[in-house]
Amino acid sequence: MTAKLDYRWHLRKVMADRGMFATTDLIEPLAQRGIRLSSSQVYRLVVERPERLSLKVLMALLDILDCSMEDLIEPFAPAGAMGTRKKRAVGAEASVGDLRPRRARIHRTPPR
Numbered sequence: 001m002t003a004k005l006d007y008r009w010h011l012r013k014v015m016a017d018r019g020m021f022a023t024t025d026l027i028e029p030l031a032q033r034g035i036r037l038s039s040s041q042v043y044r045l046v047v048e049r050p051e052r053l054s055l056k057v058l059m060a061l062l063d064i065l066d067c068s069m070e071d072l073i074e075p076f077a078p079a080g081a082m083g084t085r086k087k088r089a090v091g092a093e094a095s096v097g098d099l100r101p102r103r104a105r106i107h108r109t110p111p112r
Contacts, residue, residue, distance in 0.1 A: 003077050004077065004078065005075055005076070005077055006075075006076060006077070006078050007049070007073050007074060007075050007076065008049075008073070008074040008076060009048075009049040009050065009072065009073065010071065010072055010073070010074060011045065011046050011061065011072055012046050012047065014065050014067050014071050014072060015046065015065065018065055018066075020065075023039070023042050023043045023045075023046040023047070024039055024042065026042050026045075026046070026061075026064065027039060027042055029060075029064040030042070030057070030060055030064070033060040033063065033064070034056075035056060035057055035060050037057075045057070058072075
């Protein structure tokens with residue numbers, strides 16, 4: 001049974017803590033580190049939670065914001081995300097052959 005993990009993306013909060021309130025504030029520092037993103041790409045990076053993120057972009061963000069990975073990404077297990085065990089049917093521990101129904105026998109009643 002494995003736990004399902006999720007994460008929270010705190011880029012917007014970290015930027016605000018550093019006095020960067022516009023998403024376009026990241027375009028130039030990223031470009032200085034060789035990462036060219038459009039303003040809409042940077043906006044999505046800041047506002048939305050990225051599903052796929054280049055490690056170069058992540059390392060550049062850590063360098064620009066002078067923060068650690070724990071500041072940007074917070075792992076957590078959502079409520080009720082622990083894997084649930086499947087319930088077994090009553091008698092499921094028996095073999096399959098024992099669980100098969102018996103063949104029905106149809107008896108004709110004599111005519112009256």
